[in-house]
Amino acid sequence: MKLATWNINSLGVRLPQVLAWLDRQAQDGPVDVLALQELKLTDDKFPAAAFEQAGYHATWFGQKTYNGVALVSRTPAQDVVRNIPGFADEQARLIAATYGEGETALRVIGAYFPNGQAPGSDKFAYKMRWLDALRGWLADELRRHPRLALMGDFNITFDDADVWDPEGLRETIHCTSEERAHLQALIALGLHDAHRLFPQPPKTFSWWDYRMLGFQKNRGLRIDHILISDALRARASACTIDRAPRKNPQPSDHAPVVLTLD
């Protein structure tokens, strides 16, 4: 089975690319759950019928202009949660659901972490509060759901290996010690960075700036992640970043991350 995450930077613009990508993936095994971020549309504009026609269920949490997240899946979502319980938030950034029953039930959390803009800014402070709230709730979720995956656009790099220019970008947004400590605190709850469970080529990134020929020069960051619990780690067999959609006309600035489980 496959789990995937993709920040598509407007589902209105890139729905055809998402459907084409799901089709392509299905050639060597369908994607069971795809987490999407940055829908940039309201709930009433979500293209549920298009996904249904393609054979997928969906559950979504939209917002006008900004943010918005969804889970697209082969089986229906159960026990859906929108945003972090107990954390008042105007922004649609998180959606969680359970797939399957009993001991094989899988809990999936799709999230669009705040960008944070710059250390010291109000948006950075919001990012830190959001991360605190996520950690508190996630600890409970892990107790309830041993088979759990947290995936999405984290807007945080783990370390210098996730950064095209570690010296030039030291302690800038996505690369600060404070953000990385928060990311490690999520790992400390009992999660694993699926990407690093397997050998990866150096300079493997998931996002490239639209400007300065960022993708062509591979000037990128790895900020899109799939974190999995111990129970899922035991079943993980591959984790890859698919650069192909970044070469599409009108691409998202992010590439999808795909985890394969036995």
Next chain:
DNA sequence: ATGGCCATCGCGGATGGA
């Protein structure tokens, strides 16, 4: 080189992204 590109809203140019 303190911007470059892209999407949104809405019809010019600001805002946000990362």
